[in-house]
Amino acid sequence: MSSLLPLTSSPVPSSVPTVAAAASDDQMIASNFTTFLQLLTTQLKNQNPLDPLDTNQFTQQLVQFAQVEQQMKSNDQLKTLIAIEQSAQATVALTYVGQTVVVDGSTAQLGTSGATWTLNPTKPATATVTITDPSGQTAYTGNFAVNAGQQNFTWDGKGNNGASWPPGKYTMSVTLTDASGQVTALPTEVQGRVDSVDMTKNPPVLSINGQDYTVDKVKRVVAPT
Numbered sequence: 001m002s003s004l005l006p007l008t009s010s011p012v013p014s015s016v017p018t019v020a021a022a023a024s025d026d027q028m029i030a031s032n033f034t035t036f037l038q039l040l041t042t043q044l045k046n047q048n049p050l051d052p053l054d055t056n057q058f059t060q061q062l063v064q065f066a067q068v069e070q071q072m073k074s075n076d077q078l079k080t081l082i083a084i085e086q087s088a089q090a091t092v093a094l095t096y097v098g099q100t101v102v103v104d105g106s107t108a109q110l111g112t113s114g115a116t117w118t119l120n121p122t123k124p125a126t127a128t129v130t131i132t133d134p135s136g137q138t139a140y141t142g143n144f145a146v147n148a149g150q151q152n153f154t155w156d157g158k159g160n161n162g163a164s165w166p167p168g169k170y171t172m173s174v175t176l177t178d179a180s181g182q183v184t185a186l187p188t189e190v191q192g193r194v195d196s197v198d199m200t201k202n203p204p205v206l207s208i209n210g211q212d213y214t215v216d217k218v219k220r221v222v223a224p225t
Contacts, residue, residue: 093204093215096194101208102220105190107171109209116154117172118189123148125176127186131155132171139165146176169210189219 108115119127124147131140140159153172157165174186192209205212 093197093199093206096206096215096218096221097197098194100191100193100222101206101218102189102191102222103206103208103213103217104187104219105208105211105213105217106173106188107169107209107211108190109192110155110157110165110167110170112167114154114156115170116152116191118150118152118191119146119174119186120150120189121146121148121176121186123178125178128175128177129153130173132173133165134169134171139170191222 102118106117108117115131121127124145127144127146129140129142129144130138133139140155142160144153155170155172157167159165172188174188175183176186177183190209194206194208196207198205198207198212201212203214205214206218
């Protein structure tokens, strides 16, 4: 016998395997390698001296085993890293429960002290502010001069006609008109208390003012007053 029999092995999965799948793949590799050694030993014992075993084939088989085994180990390590990262995200999210934070957003809760948004224009301009209720109805609109830098806008809950709007969630949109007449939209930030964390989501989400935000949306943590 002058050639090795072809080996059969399950293909390496493109995604991270489950624990059961990984164990099955490891068993398959071990079984194939044992079979390979048995075949190699038998062929070495019974090879034709005039037509000896092709060492190139032997080397190729060993390289194949090494590559498959290395890929399996890499998949296992990748799975471990993903699990660690998910655990870290959950731990970080839990630390925000009960904290007052500032996040990117346009919806704030109107309470007894009003609803507050944070603006951060880059230059002096005239801001056109529009506040709407959950149904999209305009509750308030107005124009104000703003300077460059971070500043808060607090709405007392009264409409343009002086009537008070009920407590709830209100959304604000802001456009800026600079000295040259150029009009641009201005992103806003909102402040609120983190009421809970949904650990079933990936990544986990924080509940703030009845809205869901991921941890990366948190801009600042505000000390209790």
